[in-house]
Amino acid sequence: MTRVVEARPSASVPAADRGALEIADRVVTKIAARAAGEALGDTPPTGVAAPHAEVAVRDSRARVRVGLELGYPSDIAAQCASVRRQVASKVRELAGMEVPEVTVVVDRLLRVDPQGGRTR
Numbered sequence: 001m002t003r004v005v006e007a008r009p010s011a012s013v014p015a016a017d018r019g020a021l022e023i024a025d026r027v028v029t030k031i032a033a034r035a036a037g038e039a040l041g042d043t044p045p046t047g048v049a050a051p052h053a054e055v056a057v058r059d060s061r062a063r064v065r066v067g068l069e070l071g072y073p074s075d076i077a078a079q080c081a082s083v084r085r086q087v088a089s090k091v092r093e094l095a096g097m098e099v100p101e102v103t104v105v106v107d108r109l110l111r112v113d114p115q116g117g118r119t120r
Contacts, residue, residue, distance in 0.1 A: 023095050028055045028062050031094050032087050032102075036066045039086035040079060048110055051083070062097045064088075067105050071112035080104040 036051035054065045064087055070079060088099040 021096075023057075023097075025055055025057050028057055028064075028091060028095050028097065029053050031091055032062075032064045032066060035087045035090035036068065036083045038090075039082040040068070040070075046112075048112070049107075053087075057097065060097050062091055062095070062099050063101045063103075064091065064099060065103045065105065067107045069108045069110060070106055072109040073111075076106060076109075080106070 030053075032053035032055060033051050036053065040051065048069045048071055052067045054067075056063045066083055066087060068080075068083065070076060083104050084102040087102045091097055091099045
């Protein structure tokens with residue numbers, strides 16, 4: 001005797017039951033570093049290194065540490081606040097993770113001239 005089994009179309013299976021999405025920590029790290037750069041204006045002054053990030057991901061939550069070199073004189077507190085907001089927003093938007101903590105560490109301050117170049 002032949003038994004007929006109807007296959008359910010994938011549209012009737014809820015998305016959560018069809019599989020899983022796993023985003024590697026290094027991807028979240030790149031998103032965070034890029035977001036920090038965007039917050040600072042994308043192009044650092046001459047001699048100032050681009051931001052770097054480290055992340056710890058657990059249960060769809062990312063704790064982020066961003067290291068920066070900033071030009072001086074500047075409003076350091078405002079720049080750090082902008083980096084925190086942008087990193088949390090971009091990681092939430094692009095990776096779908098909550099970001100309960102963004103730690104910003106200013107690794108170095110470099111004196112820059114008004115045209116954006118580094119001075120000695």
